[in-house]
Amino acid sequence: MPNTAVDIPISGGCANCPIRHKAVCARCEPDELARLEDIKYYRTVAAGQNIVWAGDRMDFVASVVAGVASLTQTMEDGRRQMVGLLLPSDFIGRPGRELARFDVTAVSETVICCFRRKPFEKLLVDMPHVQERLLEMALDELDAARDWMLLLGRKTAREKIASLLSIIAKRATLETKPLPGAPIEFDLPLTREAMSDYLGLTLETVSRQISALKRDGLIKLEGNRHVIVPDMKRLQAETGDDEFM
């Protein structure tokens, strides 16, 4: 069990929660936190397990505390598209919505902090700090979705892979300050199949393009999941994006 996300918060209260300052509760005052605390409970979901099925009644909303989850849409014939990649602090569900619109699946073992939906909706009305933060998060996600749409609609397979690796690299180096120019290392949180769902490709194409980037010296692999990027600039240049996105 190398990746034990499980015993992270669960006790200690909101004050020492790892996502305290990034999630919907980011702007809450201590007394507001107390109200949230009343209606919250933790849930741990094993890798690969579904958290919600599209069409399900949803009696809660939640924040991802640890792990990685995905939002996906599936067509009748099995074609699948990821439409959201949920990292710690990201929000699950929608206030005011009874039925889930998308599948939510734990990609790795995931801990979520659930709030019963009805009380949460009430609380939203008289805790403007939560609503404010939720609006900000929704607008951020909308921006991300729009960049993702450019990727899906117009980028080549190679550009798609380079873009995804850049996105993951960027977030991996958010905490650990990267001295610029130095090589960057990180673990892929996604299988090849999940990557293909994210990028609108087949898993074979994902595999081929990763091999091609490796051949061209843009990345190195240690095992299948650990990636080393010797020169981030060079990888960025393959994404098709304008410099500095």
Add this chain to the structure above:
Amino acid sequence: MPNTAVDIPISGGCANCPIRHKAVCARCEPDELARLEDIKYYRTVAAGQNIVWAGDRMDFVASVVAGVASLTQTMEDGRRQMVGLLLPSDFIGRPGRELARFDVTAVSETVICCFRRKPFEKLLVDMPHVQERLLEMALDELDAARDWMLLLGRKTAREKIASLLSIIAKRATLETKPLPGAPIEFDLPLTREAMSDYLGLTLETVSRQISALKRDGLIKLEGNRHVIVPDMKRLQAETGDDEFM
């Protein structure tokens, strides 16, 4: 001038504005409207003209009052992807954001109701009705973006065209109640090129697929822009979506 969107509101005040009950101001009380009225002004933009360029300083946010506008992203080599289709009542810009992230272009002649950004941001804090509505609209757009991502990533060219026609047909029949089973008619607000930007296709492929749907009797054309759908169910079946989306 068959499609004269221009002289619609401009005078008469918010009370008889056509988007009064759908835009960000939907939930405002008369006194709140008065505050909005103080900082608003109208702007008319000719078809094809840009309202905002990506990277521009933006000193306003706005609602589309009449006409159709698009949000687009362009890559250095000219590849272009539409990432938002803005109809009356839709919102332009983002509170708190200094620089525009996307191009906004008038597809047809468009009237927008602008609010100076700084005052609007202030007003957001102490008019929860506006913030509430903005959150709701952002979440709706996020849902739409996620359906759009499925279209871009996984649908065939034929399914993409059928989906777009269904979306436009649906909104065209929102006002004029459709007796179910009856043929549906509407004008396309988009050129073939704009459709290709929306769908992540080339304009030749758009043209070919429209011809194919015509050949198969799923649609009829009168001129290039006027579409007749004899049997909506049959068109829906071509979208790849589960029934009743």
Add this chain to the structure above:
DNA sequence: CGACATCTTGACTACAGTCAATACTAGTGG
């Protein structure tokens, strides 16, 4: 009527998808 935009159609190409075989990895139990 003429000129320019927009749209359609055709011939050919290329990129990513499909189907299939094989390799690698990690976890399980003898």
Add this chain to the structure above:
DNA sequence: CCACTAGTATTGACTGTAGTCAAGATGTCG
């Protein structure tokens, strides 16, 4: 500790869908 299995990933050969380049048709507006 190694053998076995199941899941994951890579590679190859071939196909098909949508892209590209180009010509011509249709539509719109002055």
